[in-house]
Amino acid sequence: MKIYAVGGAIRDTLMGLPVHDIDYVVVGSSVEEMVAQGYRPVGKDFPVFLHPETQAEYALARTERKTGKGYKGFLFYADPTVTLEQDLERRDLTINAMAQEVGANGKWVGPILDPFNGQDDLASKIFRHVSDAFAEDPLRLLRIARFAARFPDFIVAPETMNALQAIVRSNELSALSAERIWQELARGFTASKPMRMLQVLLDADAARVLLPSKLVSNLAKEEFREQLIAYLLTADSNLEDRCAVTLMHLSASEIRLWAACVKMPNEVRDFSEIFSELNLLNEQMTGDTYQSSDVLVWFNRADVWRKPDRGQALLDLAKRIGLNVDTLILAMQNAQALNTAEIIDGIPAQERSHGEVIRRAVDAARLSAITSALTSQSI
Template sequence: MQVYKVGGAVRDRLLGLPVTDVDRVVVGATTEEMLAQGFRPVGADFPVFLHPKTGEEYALARTERKSGRGYGGFTFYASPEVTLEEDLIRRDLTINAMAEDDQLNLTDPYHGQRDLEARILRHVSPAFAEDPLRVLRVARFAARYAGLGFTVADETMDLMRQLSESGELQALTAERSWKEISRALMEDHPQVFIQVLRDCGALKELMPEVDALFGVPQPETHHPEIDTGLHTLSVLEQSSLHKQPLTVRWACLLHDLGKGLTPEEEWPRHIAHEYTGLKLIKAVNERFKVPKDCQELALLVGQYHTHGHRALELKASTLLELLQSFDIYRRPQRFEEFIAACEMDARGRKGLEQRSYPQADYLRGAAKAAREVAVQPLLEQGFKGPELGEALKRERLKALKAYKEAATA
């Protein structure tokens, strides 16, 4: 029995990056031998075991062959006869197909170290094209390592294009797709993930609503970059530079979907795109079974982001409606995330990345003014039920009028 570290642990050590996840492959062992040593089996599809003391994963060396559609359409074969090289060849990229033993002796049959040095993301074998999930994975690695200068090999991009055109991407489950999308959006360069998907034709298959934004012009006065798709990439980039959470990054990706529906004769204006885009945001949310907090923020940002930009011009009554829509009294964090998304939208414009965004503090101040209206005096005056709600609304409106007058004086 021989044990090797494989995949990301080897790749990141060679890149001089922190090693977070360690995967191990076991060559020359049977399931029975693993169980006899106290390893605990996990996973129904192929033999993976947890170490009896550390809880780390150990997988038996295995081969695989295509047996159906999608990510799960594979038959696995594990046996003591399966070699390390046979196990590594089934992996996606050469930089993930290296192994090392405890003495750090490297096994690199597919030249992953060479591709690391050349900063190339290259597939290991033609079998790459059998697994549609690899399109998303490669785009995610491109987003992770873009800052180090990594690019996708032309021949790998060709295979990704073939996969995108084959219809195989439609066989991916919502859960698997979202797992890759959400991880990619949290990488250092999430805009690269979207760009690579677009370059290989996958964006059109997975998120046609986002793909439709490219080539759609906006008024140059507000958007020096003009192209709505490029603006979306810039907003995503800003969300990463400012270390925003997944909820904000997801909202940034979808906030302008309505502009993809504007008739060409109305370009470059996009009247009411905030409302026309809501059905598209809902569709994307449902397609990937997106978590509720991401869904809700994306819809709210889509509907109200222009309110955020015009915050200082809004009437006190409109400001109150905005605050009520976010339920700022019970869910203050969601409003903070809305403000963040609006600021990323404002900064995601060519040449305006460093421009200040006074609307952020103004909106925070408005929320504070509304929250500080006390309920107790109204109860003491005898208000209750619906009447109490109306009285509270009147007092909050009064507070916002006073706040607006003082803040804009």
């Protein structure tokens, strides 16, 4: 029985990056032996165990065979005869198919075991798949795209791009769950260069399957890509900002439709929708002036009254990417400063029970405050 650290932990160590999670593979053991040594079985699809002290996950070395569609359509085989190289061969990229033995004291010992030349590809900054079985798992396409966003200096090997395109042609992407698609996209959006993820999806012809059609059309234009790269660099690295600037030229209804397809979290969807409406408001300016009524509609849509932090975040993002929103910021501050209780007190007592009367009075006061701010800035 031998234990090895494998995969991303080895890769990140060689790159000088912090290692957060370590995958362990056990070679030459069995379920019975692992249980006898105190490991607790937790794997549903293949033998995975929790260490009796550290609770880290240890998996028996295994091979796999494609039996159905999607990333779950595999039959796994694990027993003491499966070798480390056989286990590494089923992994996605050569840079993720390296291992190092773990000694009795838990320290990594001995040379790095690299049967597929992952160190060479790491030095050359190349994403290269390990074997032809790579194309059997559609999730790997999204993983490669996400890796490209995390490691933007790496290129996809031509033969690996061919394999990604084969995944698209096989229609295997349709077997991926919406939740898993979003999980990978979200991780790519918050990586260092999200545009690299989008570019890989375009090059693999997967964008038309996974992304909104209008976004795909826009991404085909070099001017749009260059602008988006600049916006993504300017935006904060949080998911809301990154998605908002990527989707800002779509309509709110187009964003909502795609969000439903990929199960985008509601708060991310709403932020993107409202930001796209802010972009439209900016495009519809008359000269350098906003229409007060349009501004009030957007403030109500953004619910800057009950969610002032979100309203500020939306306008801050717009300002960072160069939209003309200084007057909107002042208008929002003016309107938010109103005392709604005083406005309601100014309504005749017999009419205060009517919600519509109150709403109109509050809207009128807010509209006046907005108009005052817009007028003062235009003088």
